[in-house]
Amino acid sequence: MRIYFDNAATTPLDPIVLDHMLPVLKEHHGNPSSIHQHGRVVRTYIEESRKTIAQHLKASIAEIFFTSSATEANNLAIQAAVRDLNIKSIITSPTEHDCVLHSTQYVSENKDIQLHLLSVDEKGHIQLEELEKKLQSVEGPVLVSIMHANNEIGTIADISSISELCEKHNAFYHCDTVQTLGKYPIDVSTQRFSFLSGSGHKFYGPKGIGFIYINGDNIIKPLLYGGSQERNMRAGTENTYGIAGIGKAFDLSVLEMEKRAESVSTLRHTFSQKVKALDDSIKIISPEDGHRHILSVGFPKTSKSDLLKFNLDIAGISASSGSACSSGVESSSHVMNAIGLANDYNAVRFSFSHLNTLEEVNYTIEKLSSMI
Numbered sequence: 565m566r567i568y569f570d571n572a573a574t575t576p577l578d579p580i581v582l583d584h585m586l587p588v589l590k591e592h593h594g595n596p597s598s599i600h601q602h603g604r605v606v607r608t609y610i611e612e613s614r615k616t617i618a619q620h621l622k623a624s625i626a627e628i629f630f631t632s633s634a635t636e637a638n639n640l641a642i643q644a645a646v647r648d649l650n651i652k653s654i655i656t657s658p659t660e661h662d663c664v665l666h667s668t669q670y671v672s673e674n675k676d677i678q679l680h681l682l683s684v685d686e687k688g689h690i691q692l693e694e695l696e697k698k699l700q701s702v703e704g705p706v707l708v709s710i711m712h713a714n715n716e717i718g719t720i721a722d723i724s725s726i727s728e729l730c731e732k733h734n735a736f737y738h739c740d741t742v743q744t745l746g747k748y749p750i751d752v753s754t755q756r757f758s759f760l761s762g763s764g765h766k767f768y769g770p771k772g773i774g775f776i777y778i779n780g781d782n783i784i785k786p787l788l789y790g791g792s793q794e795r796n797m798r799a800g801t802e803n804t805y806g807i808a809g810i811g812k813a814f815d816l817s818v819l820e821m822e823k824r825a826e827s828v829s830t831l832r833h834t835f836s837q838k839v840k841a842l843d844d845s846i847k848i849i850s851p852e853d854g855h856r857h858i859l860s861v862g863f864p865k866t867s868k869s870d871l872l873k874f875n876l877d878i879a880g881i882s883a884s885s886g887s888a889c890s891s892g893v894e895s896s897s898h899v900m901n902a903i904g905l906a907n908d909y910n911a912v913r914f915s916f917s918h919l920n921t922l923e924e925v926n927y928t929i930e931k932l933s934s935m936i
């Protein structure tokens with residue numbers, strides 16, 4: 565038995581999504597910028613995807629732009645906001661994804677931007693009072709970049725209140741919604757965002773395709789210069805099959821949201837109860853009301869727990885810590901550092917999907933009990 569509990573890292577491609585992509589891969593090879601029939605067929609796939617995404621977010625189709633990834637979408641939001649919206653200060657949190665942390669660090673070091681990091685508590689929550697104080701005191705115009713759900717520990721931010729505060733203080737709000745799109749409802753007609761980012765492979769779509777929502781009031785220029793694709797916002801021939809796939813995957817995720825939510829909630833709750841029962845020293849790092857797909861479990865640091873992820877892998881279970889891994893060497897997690905648990909615990913992130921079963925949960929708990 566091989567078990568996949570790393571759905572926050574990436575999800576498998578839904579076969580229905582694959583079926584939707586196949587004609588674009590096999591038959592419709594035209595360039596969507598061509599005005600002849602070969603081009604027009606593919607253009608239809610792209611515009612259908614855009615329309616689907618826009619409708620589910622209650623955005624206008626003119627506000628959705630396809631990118632190569634959410635990493636690109638987040639870089640575009642931050643770097644173009646600094647360059648074109650005259651941003652002077654950025655307020656963000658220390659638990660953002662690296663693509664946000666590193667791009668905000670880049671602009672603060674190279675573009676004379678004041679970078680303000682909010683504090684987070686042991687569960688990774690920012691304090692709204694601190695955000696409001698910062699919004700009142702820092703030099704404007706201000707960009708706030710706070711993610712919806714943390715990818716390592718699943719902490720969910722109160723994005724309605726954050727967007728209200730940003731509106732009240734005339735700040736731009738960029739929200740990395742990569743872990744929640746297709747899993748939690750997001751409605752840009754009731755919550756005011758300047759920028760949102762999404763990634764196809766997090767909701768059972770293909771890898772290498774993402775999108776950015778840019779509120780129509782914000783006039784920014786592209787990062788890449790070239791052709792006039794994506795209405796001049798993102799030059800480069802479109803990833804046609806990826807775009808076909810991301811639209812279909814998002815559609816299915818939204819339509820199936822409630823059903824999938826119910827099954828993953830049961831898996832997470834059961835896992836959490838059973839893993840806690842294994843030993844008093846085990847700590848559930850994720851907040852109880854955190855992302856229903858993500859459960860980060862802290863095992864006190866010992867020589868055994870140092871090897872836990874490797875031993876799980878050998879036992880046929882794929883889980884991760886959620887931290888960056890390069891050349892096989894895991895660096896320590898900036899999220900675990902920010903919440904003050906890095907020295908005491910080895911964290912393992914189990915992230916679930918509706919494709920997982922209770923049997924898999926039970927098997928993993930049984931294996932864990934023999935490993936700790």
Ligand code: PLP
Nearest residue numbers: 633634635661715740742763774
């Ligand atoms: N933001 C968050 C919260 C993520 O979890 C990820 C993916 O790990 C990204 C951004 C980057 O997404 P992509 O893989 O599309 O570049």
